[in-house]
Amino acid sequence: MRNLLALIGLAALLFAGYTFRDRIPGPWNKKDAAAMEVSPEAAQEAENKLARMRSSGDTVHLSDVEFTSYLRYRFKDQFTDQLDAPTVQFTGDTLTLNGRFPTDRLPDTRDVSALRDFLPDTADVRVRGQLRTLGPGRGAIRVHNVSVAKVPVPRDVYINALKKVGGGAAEPGLGRDEYPFRLPPGVGSARVEGGELVLGPAQ
Numbered sequence: 001m002r003n004l005l006a007l008i009g010l011a012a013l014l015f016a017g018y019t020f021r022d023r024i025p026g027p028w029n030k031k032d033a034a035a036m037e038v039s040p041e042a043a044q045e046a047e048n049k050l051a052r053m054r055s056s057g058d059t060v061h062l063s064d065v066e067f068t069s070y071l072r073y074r075f076k077d078q079f080t081d082q083l084d085a086p087t088v089q090f091t092g093d094t095l096t097l098n099g100r101f102p103t104d105r106l107p108d109t110r111d112v113s114a115l116r117d118f119l120p121d122t123a124d125v126r127v128r129g130q131l132r133t134l135g136p137g138r139g140a141i142r143v144h145n146v147s148v149a150k151v152p153v154p155r156d157v158y159i160n161a162l163k164k165v166g167g168g169a170a171e172p173g174l175g176r177d178e179y180p181f182r183l184p185p186g187v188g189s190a191r192v193e194g195g196e197l198v199l200g201p202a203q
Helices: 002-019 040-056 064-073 078-082 110-116 155-164
Strands: 060-062 084-091 094-102 122-135 138-148 151-153 178-182 187-193 196-201
Touching: 040 060, 040 064, 040 196, 060 064, 064 084, 064 196, 094 138, 138 155, 151 155
Parallel strands: none
Antiparallel strands: 060 196, 084 094, 094 122, 122 138, 122 187, 138 151, 138 178, 187 196
């Protein structure tokens, strides 16, 4: 009898594991390579989730591939206006934004001017930080570190640069190390959690 109960319990665990395998982290949960590519199809999947959020009022989760695709193909904002081929990666509660940036658009500050002659016409830019909701329909990235052409940018330099591009306490509630942006239509809140972007509906 005891062996029978153990067998039933094992079968139940296996069934639950198979049924909810997409929610359990592990190598078995890797997505198909084609589905992981930045593409118009991934942007459409993100759009479908946002439409479901607006109709149901539930929060939705976007992968970094879905959000990157949405940025490139659907959502024209500061990132797509200022960065070529932006890519967003989510790790834990942190996001990393990568892209190509024309160096003639860098803020005209004394620190940047001293380096401009040593930079290529277009440089790789990497911004790492945390996302928070600034207000209804507004988000902000709290910048932890920045690199341009793979060279780390000192904190005081990028803090000054944030002021020039509309961040750095340029609006109420914004920190000196934060950069504000508008959230997608119908989105009221945003955070990064468990390596995904979690979006809540506007109230």
